[in-house]
Amino acid sequence: MATFVFDDDITRDDFRELTRVYFDARAPAYNSPFHQRLADDLxxxxxxxxxxxxxxIAAGTGAVALGAAAMLSSAAASGARPGRVVAHDLSAGMLAVASAAAAAGGYAPIFRTVQGHAEDLGGLPDAxxxxxxxxxxxAYFVCVPAAVAAAARVTRGGGFVALQSFSGDSFVAGVAMAAAVRRVLGAAAGGRVFSLPLAATAGPAECVALLRGAGLERVRVVEVDLTRRVDAGELTAAYARLSPNSFCVRLNALDARTRAAVQAAYVGIIEGLRGADGCVEDRQLSFNVVGYKPRA
Ligand SMILES: C[S@@+](CC[C@H](N)C(=O)[O-])C[C@H]1O[C@@H](n2cnc3c(N)ncnc32)[C@H](O)[C@@H]1O
Known part of the structure; x- marks a missing residue:
């Protein structure tokens, strides 16, 4: 399965900058029961x-980091050491929301934020x-294996790396968008303009290979099926919500006529999937993957 194509027009740094700007803008309204559910599951x-x-890593507004801080704090109330939490992310806007929530929750003494790239975790110490x-x-990382290797580097021997991601065929809006672009531009040009970004975790086997590739062992995948039926009208409206996303940068750069043709193809694909209940199946297969770092 294809993934985002970087070149001289859109370099990895360009893409990260687009992602940073996108999440800075989204930060105040980012929190949702959906993302909280994923974090709670992990x-x-x-x-x-x-x-x-x-x-x-890529802590955003801190769904996992704050949950971990709450767990450490309740263990500390029963006599454990306080522990500590670092929330790391590209977006200062997302981290500012996380910091404010940590302060409001009383976790400030054990909570710190660091801005940086997941692909190298520069500045964070080994082990x-x-x-x-x-x-x-x-799905947003410009090199997923590099990010997993960096995660393994900073993990202490005996510690673990735990990742949540989705299967390659998850999210019907993204699948329909990719199909619409290919329908209008042809497979090769369309794949370059918009590709689904979940190739690194397409299925359980890819998840296992990803963590083993970073030297982690006892790798395990827990699948959680969050598939639901979504009103077709809601999915049609989702097109506009997807557009500001960094994945859509090349799609947004097409001329107005081609963009309109892609949007019309997208609506046609969604309509073709609509069932008698007016809804479309939105497959969402979540993978919770863990791997342990060998003790030296
Ligand atoms: C969908 S949000 C998830 C936030 C949080 N982990 C959660 O579960 O709600 C994706 C986050 O990844 C961050 N991100 C994207 N690319 C990144 C990169 N290359 N390095 C670090 N953070 C990145 C974004 O800034 C954003 O906060």
Whole structure:
């Protein structure tokens, strides 16, 4: 499955900058029950050890980081060491929301934010964290294997890296958008303009290979099926909501006539999927993946 194509027109740095700007703008209204559910699932499957050092990569507004801080604080109330949490992200806007929530929740003494790139985690020391999380973010990374290698680098021997991502065929709006672009521009040009960004975690086998490739062991995948039926009208409206996303940069650069043709093709695809109940199946297969760093 294809993924975003970088070249001289849109470099990796350009793409990260677009992503940063997108999430800075989205930060005040980002929080949602959907993202909280994903974070809660990841922490429930792989809780941080009491008193541990926790890193949340691409932490955003802190759904995982704040949940981990709450878990460490309740363990500390029963006598464990306080532990600590670092929320790391590209977007200062997202991290500002996380910091404010940490202060409001009383977690400020154990909570810190760091702005940077997931692909290198520059400035974060080797072999330091007992639990390293990344939830709902891999699709934005410009090199997923590099990010997982960086996560493994900062994990302490015996500690774990826990990732949440979706299968390659998840999110019907994105699948329909990719099909619409290919229908209008042809497979090769269309694939360059818009590709689904979930190739690195297309299925459980890809998830396992990703973590093993970073030297992690005892890799395990827990699948959570969040598939639902969505009103077709809501999916038609989702096209406009997807457009500001960094993945759509080349689509947005097409001329107005081609953009209109793609949008019309998208609506046609959604209408073709509409069932008698007026809804479309929106497959959402979430993978909660863990791998442990060998002790030296
Ligand atoms: C969909 S949000 C997920 C936030 C949070 N983990 C959650 O579960 O709600 C994706 C986050 O990834 C961050 N991000 C995207 N690309 C990144 C990169 N290359 N390095 C660091 N953070 C990145 C964005 O700034 C954004 O906060």
């Amino acid at each position: 922490l429930r499957h792989y809780p941080p050890p009491p008193g541990g050092a926790v890193l949340d 330091t964290y007992d639990a390293v999380y990344c939830c709902s973010a891999l």
